[in-house]
Amino acid sequence: MSDQAIDRTTLPIRRPAFQGVENQTLGGSQPDWAQIEHVKAPAGAPNVLVVLIDDAGFGNPSTFGGPIDTPNFTRMAEQGLRYNRFHVTAMCSPTRAALLTGRNHHAVGMGGIPEFSGGFQGYSAMLPKDAAPFPKVLRENGYSTACVGKWHLTPEREQGPAGPFDHWPSGWGFDYYWGFLAPEAGQFDTMIAENQKFIGVQEGKGGKPFYFPEAMTDEAIDWLHGVRGHDAEKPWCLYYSTGCSHAPHHVGPEWSNKYKGKFDEGWDKLREQTLERQKALGVVPEDTELTPRDDAMPAWDSLNENSKRLFARQMEVYAGYSENADHHVGRLLDAIEEMGELEDTLVIWIWGDNGASLEGTPTGTFNEGTMVNGLPLTDEEQMQLAFKWGGLEAWGSEMMYPHYSTAWAWAGNTPFRWGKQVASHLGGTRNPLVVHLPGRVRDSGGLRSQFTHVTDIGPTILDVVGIPQPTHVDGVAQQPMTGVTFATSLGDAGVADAHTQQYFENFGNRAMYKDGWWLSMRMPRVPWRLDPEMLQTFAPGVWNPDDDPVELYYLPDDFSQAHDLAAGNPEKVKELQTLFWEEAEKYHVKPLLAGFSPFFGILPPLGANTVSTYYGDVQNIAPGLVPRVYNHSYTISADLYVPEGGAEGVIVADASHLGGFSLFVQDGKLKHTYAFLGVFEYHQESDKPLPVGDVNVELVFAADAPKPATPGEVTLFVNGERVGGGRIEHTVPFGFSGYAGMDIGRDNGLVVDRRYADKAPFVFTGTVKKVVFDVAPHFDADDEHALHEHASQADTARGIRA
Amino acid sequence: MTADSHKDVLIAVYMFEDLAEKDFNAVLKLAEEKTITVEGVVLVQKDPDGEMHVTETGDHLGRRGAKAGGGAGLLIGLLAPPMLAATAVGAVAGAGMGKLAKHKLEKGIAEKMETALPNGAGAVIAVYDTDGADTVGKALANEVRTSVATIDGLSPKQLKAGLAEAQAGMAGS
Helix, strand or coil, X not given: CCHHHCCCCEECCCCCCCCCECCCCCCCCECCHHHHCCCCCCCCCCEEEEEEECCCCCCCEHHHCCCECCHHHHHHHHHCEEECCEECCCCHHHHHHHHHHCCCCHHHCCCCCCCCCCCCHHHXXXXXXXXXXXXXXXXXXXXXXXXXXXXXXXXXXXXXXXXCCCCCHHHHCCCEEXXXXXCCCCCCCCCEEECCEEEECCCCCCCCCCCHHHHHHHHHHHHHHHHHHHCCCCCEEEEEECCCCCCCCCCCHHHHHHHCCCCCCHHHHHHHHHHHHHHHHCCCCCCCCCCCCCCCCCXXXXXXXXXXXXXXXXXXXXXXXXXXHXXXXXXXXHHHHHCCCHHHEEEEEEECCCCCCCCCCCCCECEHHHHHCCCCCCHHHHHHHHHHCCHHHHECECXXXXXXXXXXXXXXXXXXXXCCCCCCCHHHHECCEEEECCCCCCCCCEEECCCEEHHHHHHHHHHHHCCCCCCEECCEECCCCCCCCXXXXXXXXXXXXXXXXXXXXXXXXXXXXXXXXEEEECCCCCCCCCCHHHHHHHCCCCCCHHHCCEEXXXXXXXXXXXXXXXXXXXXXXXXXXXXXXXXXXXXXXXXXXHHHHHHHCCCCCCCCCCEEEEECCCCXXXXXXXXXXXXXXXXXXXXXXXXXXXXXXXXXXXXECCEEEEEEEECCEEEEEEEECCCEEEEEECCCCCCCEEEEEEEEEEECCCCCCCCEEEEEEECCEEEEEEEECCCCXXXXXXXXXXXXXXXXXXXXXXXXXXXXXXECCCEEEEEEEECCXXXXXXXHHHHHHHHHHHHHHHHHCC | CCHHHCEEEEEEEECCXXXXXXXXXXXXXXXXXXXXXXXXXXXXXXXXXXXXXXXXXXXXXCCEHHHCCHHHHHHHHHHCCCCHHHCCCCCHHHHCHHHHHCCCCHHHHHHHHHHHCCCCCEEEEEEEEHHXXXXXXXXXXXXXXXXXXXXXXXXXXXXXXXHHHHHHHHHCC
């Protein structure tokens, strides 16, 4: 079927009518071989590679004047184009949803994050059928498609074998997926999902330890090789989405040590140096001004010597981690070049999905989980805990879950203010974009300054490859893409802006852009504070968003938002405020803060299933599906078979030494370890050995009260007899880990109790027949509601950092 | 036993070995200037390759290394021999450790210290009059964490107990 004969506006494309002859027998029958052909992409359609770096800022990569060496990003920029006015949504999942669908994030249900599916249209985290992502459009038009790396678009409660799978990568249009579904992941112990199944923590290759950036690149290259081996011509689309540079900042010293001493002058100086380089490169106008430091970030000169050195190391690790990501993208590009296809590949490389992350708190943290769980730690305590887990050398290793100081993120967003979560300002919304397509770009190494937005990527890709936006997919009429193609700008530096108006909103922070004017409406909340006291200031009936302070900028004259023009332009302020609410109505942005609704008592229906039973060695249970052993009493009961001579190993374990629990047998005894976020460890054990044969063991946690972070008493039973116990003074209120899973019969990945780390995964040498969790022991109605409310808040809190 | 004879056994740990040395010097200066009574002070450093060293010692007069005796010698003895096997300090033999080695107190404490210190970190161990605690506290400007045990005298047994108690306090929960 010729290109012209194919109607690509309705997908899937229908099989052509049979043109042969079908008699009673083969005699005289004529086959129509078109029946077994597949839809072909338009002639000459290029491959598509979309690279997305996580949690990084405009001023991070050297390609845009930053301190982090990014030779491969620069290589693509020098052969292609830099876009210096490209915008994202200030939050992970919303940016990804907008990127893949070409539509505003609220319009596709991703105003919030998939850890919490809200009951409002813009916040369901459920991709609607009327918003087919561009990978699906490409697939239906003859592309092979794959996603490798971080995903973070599947509702957490759907991340198990029971599905449904509509919101897994395959449901978004990818033939193949390999990576992690979570908002973040340890880079040395990543819990991998492949297609529609978790396959868990993987081994490294060639005798080397597993490292996610390397492994995901190998997988991507393997997939490309496989596709090309199978079909010499079929174009492909690869979405390569790194876990870097999201926390935990995990990288080997061979990368971080390259930056030793480079940040000793601190973040204030770094911003000045970065801006100078940005001007020299021409990625910011010569008259760009450095915006001031907010009071929430300490001046570098105010720090003591210990803090300066620790903080400098935090940035060294982040820089090494980021450069490593660039290195692996470079390997991927090399592989494509070796296949002879780089010239025919549209490369779209976005350095950061929401600006650099401010979520490390002003001190930075050895374990990001402490911030998520609302555990405030002083500078001194952070220092002590970093010391406990290995000191400076371990910052970057699997022994920690590190995140640098807020102020480094702010410096990474130079020359702008703020960062991730703060949709009102460019620090959270403007990221570097590089586009590479030799056949279309005539001024390699050029700069483009058109206002562009992440929703433009899908329409641009379809425009470049010659495929129309479909009007119907799977019988469902489609929402038009709200992004606008910027394909013309590839060959024309002077073309007028195509995208002239855009709203921004994330967790209440808002902006309205139109024709160069930008109205900032920032909630007075810093991104690292999620405590109820702070959030109550935004409760229904208390908060009037129109009372938030506003700032007005005219971006064509003020690249960095340094000059607030609001006071002199009240009419423009009013106009943009009104326009924001019109857009909010159109795209389901309302009600504001719906992603935080659990904090205000608006909860999803209470589930009835409070008992979870695991038969056999169930492994790699996603964090959102682990029974909620938080804030109340619970029991874990296990039926075992212990052979003659005894057994040892893990019965059930969740997460790691930086937050988790393990029920295990060692030295013949039943033992329990509860790791409180790497801050405290609690141990209990039986006073006698386990008997052989069929054995029931049980752990009972009796909470002092059903309330967040409740202390309580652990009792261990063997065949109904009390054999030990002890007290846990501090329990985790929100969640142990953002990515590590629960396992029956072993402790995959990083182990909970380092005392058996040398035997990891410490497989149980008897038989675990069954493990039963009961997480609803006997509440009254008020308690039940209170804990349900807290659990829903926890889901939001765990996801917001992503 | 009077309150005056109470001694504090302090362990202070440092993220950075050179900052430990700064604080060691500050405590030694207190001894030298007789601001308070310091029985002895030891600087322990763990280099980036993980090697432990007792790199400096000082006594009640603020004298370093070979000149030191008394409390400093006791402390060194309690930390030896595993640490001393790798030490760069050549003067330890003159600091009284031979006498203490026979008490067989050393191994457990030194090994615990070795485990507790990350590479590149340091520690200061000091014994001083309890009355001087505030002054010593102010001198330790760069410590990450300290743990103190109070003992009633300077016998090897008491010192061992004090060190063990301070060590246990350092371990936390």
